[in-house]
Amino acid sequence: MFDGNFFVVTFLKLWKAVPVTLEITIVSLAAGIVLGFFIALARVHKVKVLSQISAIYVSFFRGTPIVLQILVVYSVIPSVLNAYFKSIGSSINIFDLNPIVYAFIVFGLNNAAGLSEVFRSALLTVNKGQFEAGYTVGLTYWQVYRRIILPQALTVAIPNLCNAAVNLIKNTSLAFMMTVKDITAVAKIEAAPGYNYIEAYLDIFVIYIIVCTVVQKLFKVWEKKAAAYKTAV
Known part of the structure; x- marks a missing residue:
């Protein structure tokens, strides 16, 4: 029989775990944006070696289940590192690390792979002629990116960024596998x-x-402001 009192009491308790979920989401999303952007740059400009490594990285994280990635990062790698530290006589105990750090690593790396494709496709929508236009007025490579390319690319990428953020929030429900006391664990x-x-x-x-509805509303506001900028440009 459905216990209404338990439902209400537990609902209030779970809200106390929401900050943990949001912390994982924000840190992982920030890490994913930074790493994903540089991966996208390496692939768009076909940087030697880096572009090949980036392609392998993206294929691995997009082609394997996130559950498997969690097991590798949370179980396999720490066990190997701990055995190594013991073999060299080190007192470091890798298992003392806060479990939420593993969550940051797994979700950050996974998110970077997806976002790199978002940024890559967004950057390719910007006309290459705008680089020459920027250079003619004396801008450097990074100034062209910061002032001309990025604002336009971000406008295109916002809907996909929203999808990535929402999917990340939902994926954090697997953080309980790493003994993180998020919403699902509680x-x-x-x-x-x-x-x-x-x-x-x-x-x-x-x-x-x-939570996902609020995040989508925030991205909608951002998208409207970015669209106004695009129209002005």
Whole structure:
């Protein structure tokens, strides 16, 4: 039987875990944007070696399940590093690392692969002739990118950035696999004693809908402002 009281009480408790989910999302998204942008640049300009490495990186992270990536980063790599540190007589215990750091690494690397394709496609929409126009007025390569190319590319990329952010928020529900006490982990803990999993999962469902809806609204506002800039240009 559905326990309405448990549903309400747990719903309020889960809101206390929302900051953890948002922290993972913001840090991972920021890392993904920076790394993804430079990967996109390497591929757009076909930088020797870097473009090939970037292509392999993107193929790996986009072609493998994120659950597998979590298992590798959270279980395999720490075990190998810990064995190595012990073999050289080091007192470093890799397992003392805060689990949320693993979440930052996994989601950041995974997100960078997807965003690199977003940025690459956005950069390719900007006419190459604008580089020459920038150079003729004395701008450097990075000044052309910052003042001319990026504003236009970002306008094109915003809808896909929104999708990436929303997907990232939903993917953070897997952070419980790394013992991070996010929304999903707290819900499972609360539901376990009385087996109130239906109520707990409904709480998760409602909270994620609310959070994702707010994020989409914020991106809509950004998109409208960027569209006004594009029209002005």
